Amino acid sequence: MESGKTHKLDTDATCPKCGMIADGSMASDGSGAMPEAGDITVCSTCGTIMEYGEGYSLTALTEDKLKELKEEDEESFLEVMQISGIFKEMYQTKWN
Numbered sequence: 001m002e003s004g005k006t007h008k009l010d011t012d013a014t015c016p017k018c019g020m021i022a023d024g025s026m027a028s029d030g031s032g033a034m035p036e037a038g039d040i041t042v043c044s045t046c047g048t049i050m051e052y053g054e055g056y057s058l059t060a061l062t063e064d065k066l067k068e069l070k071e072e073d074e075e076s077f078l079e080v081m082q083i084s085g086i087f088k089e090m091y092q093t094k095w096n
């Protein structure tokens, strides 16, 4: 992970699961792109898969949306699942 590609977002949106303020973002493809509404992200604290709304608001991704992503873009889906799995494991190791 390159820290140079990380953006500080002007938001106080928090992860719906762990409450972590999600004001940092990094494009998973390393492009340095800023997140847009509808983009999918993973909480770097607890691994919850979320979706950006307007103004970088965040909502947990529903099962339906996740299924949709899998059908439309399996490569991205697998990437999201992998990243989420890594963070989830770290979260559990840390708090349990």
Ligand SMILES: [Zn+2]
Pocket (backbone or CB within 6 Å): 015, 016, 017, 018, 019, 020, 043, 044, 045, 046, 047, 048
């Ligand atoms: Zn979280």
